[in-house]
Amino acid sequence: MNGHPAVEPTGPTAAPPASRVLALRGATQAASNDPHEIVRATTELLRELVTRNALDPADLISIWFTASPDLTAAYPARAAREMGFVDVPLMCASEIDVPGGSPRAVRVLIHTHSARPRAEAAHVYLHGAASLRPDLVTGAPAGSAEA
Numbered sequence: 001m002n003g004h005p006a007v008e009p010t011g012p013t014a015a016p017p018a019s020r021v022l023a024l025r026g027a028t029q030a031a032s033n034d035p036h037e038i039v040r041a042t043t044e045l046l047r048e049l050v051t052r053n054a055l056d057p058a059d060l061i062s063i064w065f066t067a068s069p070d071l072t073a074a075y076p077a078r079a080a081r082e083m084g085f086v087d088v089p090l091m092c093a094s095e096i097d098v099p100g101g102s103p104r105a106v107r108v109l110i111h112t113h114s115a116r117p118r119a120e121a122a123h124v125y126l127h128g129a130a131s132l133r134p135d136l137v138t139g140a141p142a143g144s145a146e147a
């Protein structure tokens with residue numbers, strides 16, 4: 001051996017990691033299967049996630065979207081690109097067509113670097129999608145879309 005420890009020291013004296021990975025969920029409901037409405041609803045959802053979690057766009061790792069099978073007029077990822085997330089890997093897919101599933105639903109899963117612990121993640125469910133996960137719907141801050 002060369003005298004150096006094989007691994008970085010751990011325990012109370014070790015420096016905290018500069019950054020952790022945080023996953024955030026969200027969902028919303030578009031007014032209709034129209035490109036403008038899909039982009040509008042998705043933009044609102046992304047803005048709320050960014051605001052409520054104080055996200056720095058430079059920290060974003062990737063963004064996954066699903067659209068319910070009745071939404072076919074546009075890719076929700078378009079909203080992210082139009083917001084300036086042009087170098088963030090994006091993906092869209094069709095949601096599972098479960099009987100009774102939420103209509104016109106855009107769902108999102110964001111992975112980001114963040115110092116925020118998972119317990120403090122603010123997941124965002126807007127409009128008709130709020131009924132999907134009532135356990136995750138928290139009070140919206142002043143000035144939010146729901147106000």
Ligand SMILES: C=C(O[C@@H]1C=C(C(=O)O)C=C[C@H]1O)C(=O)O
Pocket residue numbers: 027095096107132133
């Ligand atoms: C309930 C939701 O819809 C679907 C069901 C999920 C679940 O059961 O955990 C997760 C994502 C969606 O596929 C949601 O978007 O949160």
